[in-house]
Amino acid sequence: MQWLLIGTCLILAVAFVVIILHYKKKTSRQINELKVSQKNLEFALQSGRMGTWEIDLETNRVKCSNEMLYLWGVTSTEFDGDRSILQSRVHPNDLEKMKAAIDKAIHNEVVYEMEYRIFPYPGIERWVISRGRCTFAPGTKKAIRFSGVVYDITEKKVKEEELKAAIKIRDQFLMMASHELRTPLTCMQLQLQVAEWDLKHRFPEAFTFERIESNIKKNNQHLSRITRLVEQILDESKISQGRLIMLFEHFDLNDMVADLIEQYKVTAEFSGVEVIFSPIEKVGGMWDRFRLEQVFLNLLINGIRYGNKSPIRISVAKEGNNALLSVRDEGIGIRPEDQKRIFERFERAANDKEVNGLGLGLFIANKIVTEHGGEIRLQSELGKGSEFTIVLPL
Ligand code: ADP
Numbered sequence: 038m039q040w041l042l043i044g045t046c047l048i049l050a051v052a053f054v055v056i057i058l059h060y061k062k063k064t065s066r067q068i069n070e071l072k073v074s075q076k077n078l079e080f081a082l083q084s085g086r087m088g089t090w091e092i093d094l095e096t097n098r099v100k101c102s103n104e105m106l107y108l109w110g111v112t113s114t115e116f117d118g119d120r121s122i123l124q125s126r127v128h129p130n131d132l133e134k135m136k137a138a139i140d141k142a143i144h145n146e147v148v149y150e151m152e153y154r155i156f157p158y159p160g161i162e163r164w165v166i167s168r169g170r171c172t173f174a175p176g177t178k179k180a181i182r183f184s185g186v187v188y189d190i191t192e193k194k195v196k197e198e199e200l201k202a203a204i205k206i207r208d209q210f211l212m213m214a215s216h217e218l219r220t221p222l223t224c225m226q227l228q229l230q231v232a233e234w235d236l237k238h239r240f241p242e243a244f245t246f247e248r249i250e251s252n253i254k255k256n257n258q259h260l261s262r263i264t265r266l267v268e269q270i271l272d273e274s275k276i277s278q279g280r281l282i283m284l285f286e287h288f289d290l291n292d293m294v295a296d297l298i299e300q301y302k303v304t305a306e307f308s309g310v311e312v313i314f315s316p317i318e319k320v321g322g323m324w325d326r327f328r329l330e331q332v333f334l335n336l337l338i339n340g341i342r343y344g345n346k347s348p349i350r351i352s353v354a355k356e357g358n359n360a361l362l363s364v365r366d367e368g369i370g371i372r373p374e375d376q377k378r379i380f381e382r383f384e385r386a387a388n389d390k391e392v393n394g395l396g397l398g399l400f401i402a403n404k405i406v407t408e409h410g411g412e413i414r415l416q417s418e419l420g421k422g423s424e425f426t427i428v429l430p431l
Contacts, residue, residue: 083104085188086104086108086188086189087104087186087187087188087189088101088102088103088104088105088106088107088108088186088187088188089101089102089104089105089184089185089186089187090102090105090167090169090184090185090186090187091182091183091184092120092182092183092184093181093182094143094171094180094181094182094183095181097120098118098119098120099118099119099120099123100118101116101123105187108155108157108163108165108187108188108189109123109126109155109157110126110156110157110158110161111123111126111157126155126156126157127153127154127155128153128154128155128156128162131151131153131154132153134151134153135151135153135167138150138151139169139183142169142170142171142183143171143180143183146171146173147170148168148169148170149167149168149169149170149183149185150166150167150168151166151167152164152165152166152167152190152194153165153167162191163189163191164189164190164191164193164194165187165188165189165190165191166187166188166190167185167186167187168185168186168187169183169184169185169186170183170184170185171183172184206382206383209383210383210395213383213395214266214270214395217266217393217394217395218263218266218267220393221258221259221260221262221263222259222263224255224259225256225259225260228252228255228256231243232252254303254307258304258307261304265338266395268331269395269397269398269401270395270397272331272397272401273382273397273400273401276400276401276404281404281405281408283325283328283405283408283409284325284327285323285324285325286323286324286325286326287321287322287323288321288322288324288326289319289320289321290320290321290322290329290353290360290362290429291316291319291320291353293326293329293330293333294314294316294333294351294353294362295314295316297330297333297334297337298312298314298337298351301334301337301338304338304341305341305349308341308346309346310340310341310344310346310347310348310349311348311349312337312348312349312351313348313349313350313351314350314351314352316353317352317353317354318354318355320353320354320355320360320431322360322429322430322431324409324429325405325408325409328405328408329405329409329427329429331401331402331405332401332402332405332406332413332427333362333364333427335398335399335401335402336364336402336425336427337349337351337364338398339364339398339399339425340364340365340366340368340423342392342394343366343368343369343392343423344366344367344368344369344422345366345367345368345369347366347367347368347422348366348367349364349365349366350363350364350365350366351363351364351365352365355431356428358430358431359411359428359429359430359431360428360429360430360431361426361427361428361429362426362427362429363424363425363426363427364424364425364426365422365423365424365425366422366423366424367421367422368422368423369419369420370417370418370419370420370421370422370423371386371415371417371419371423372386372419376415376417379396379399380399380400380403380413381400382396382397382400383395383396383397383400384396384400399413402427406427406428406429409429409430410429410430411427411428411429411430412428413425413426413427413428414426414428
């Protein structure tokens with residue numbers, strides 16, 4: 038009987054030891070698994086530049102991950118759980134909204150989510166998004182903890198801002214373009230309405246040779262303006278999509294200039310402008326003739342528009358390995374502070390309010406010349422005139 042008792046005790050003791058050993062092994066395996074998943078979580082949070090935070094609502098102290106401290110530009114030695122250290126780096130305009138959003142989330146028992154700006158270092162702004170929720174004491178409505186995650190969305194915000202700015206520029210451009218197109222279209226429409234009225238009322242004076250000739254001239258001018266604007270709009274869109282294609286051929290700049298001056302003789306005469314050009318030497322090279330015609334015409338037409346009816350002098354020459362094509366007027370000139378800006382998209386100088394335009398001609402001209410490996414030089418003085426020189430590698 039006694040032996041039986043001792044035997045049972047022994048079996049029980051062995052079973053107890055085996056159970057303890059089994060659970061110890063299981064617990065240490067679970068601890069290891071927990072450590073691994075914690076490491077994985079940390080890695081995932083770090084990769085997503087995501088930090089975690091937890092506010093003890095009773096003490097108002099905060100625990101946060103190293104990644105969050107890194108986002109805030111605070112070192113772990115600097116941080117002792119004081120919430121105000123973190124709050125002092127939040128943009129003042131966002132701080133009040135953030136506090137209100139947290140209060141609302143606790144009160145309404147909903148998820149908190151907010152995008153706001155922080156300043157981790159002086160002069161450095163970072164956008165973050167924070168999401169969190171409240172934990173209540175079991176079986177009560179007492180909020181005890183508020184915890185969540187925060188991550189860096191600066192890149193997304195910067196792209197968003199760039200996109201907004203691009204859309205704004207597009208909208209302004211569309212407005213400007215429609216306004217510019219409406220002016221010649223309205224003039225043409227008016228002229229047609231008047232002609233229709235004259236026809237209907239059999240008004241013979243309206244159909245003299247001179248009247249018809251003058252109307253055709255005016256309409257041609259309006260049409261060239263519309264064509265020029267549409268071409269500029271199409272080219273601008275090609276440039277922004279990187280689709281401006283160059284077709285190089287060998288030709289002499291003097292021939293190109295002489296042909297175009299001949300074509301634009303009527304326009305210049307109509308505007309009361311003398312165009313002076315005397316070729317000196319042959320200046321040939323491999324360039325895109327169609328595109329360079331466009332550049333030269335833009336400079337010539339600008340000379341007529343902004344030249345105060347002064348003569349326009351054109352010259353073609355060689356300088357080292359470059360060909361130079363200059364267009365000089367003695368018109369309104371350009372202020373030094375505007376001289377770089379006018380080559381940018383949609384930019385116009387401040388001193389030309391009477392003349393309409395999209396501010397695209399020089400932008401396109403500059404792109405075409407740089408595609409040739411050249412540049413456009415500008416020398417100008419306000420009130421004295423301007424000289425634009427196209428420099429092309431020979
Ligand atoms: P726009 O269609 O507005 O003329 P451009 O890109 O051709 O566009 O020219 C940009 C601006 O540069 C013009 O609005 C004008 O202010 C200035 N500009 C261009 N050419 C001349 C010139 N010859 N004299 C004075 N200002 C000029």
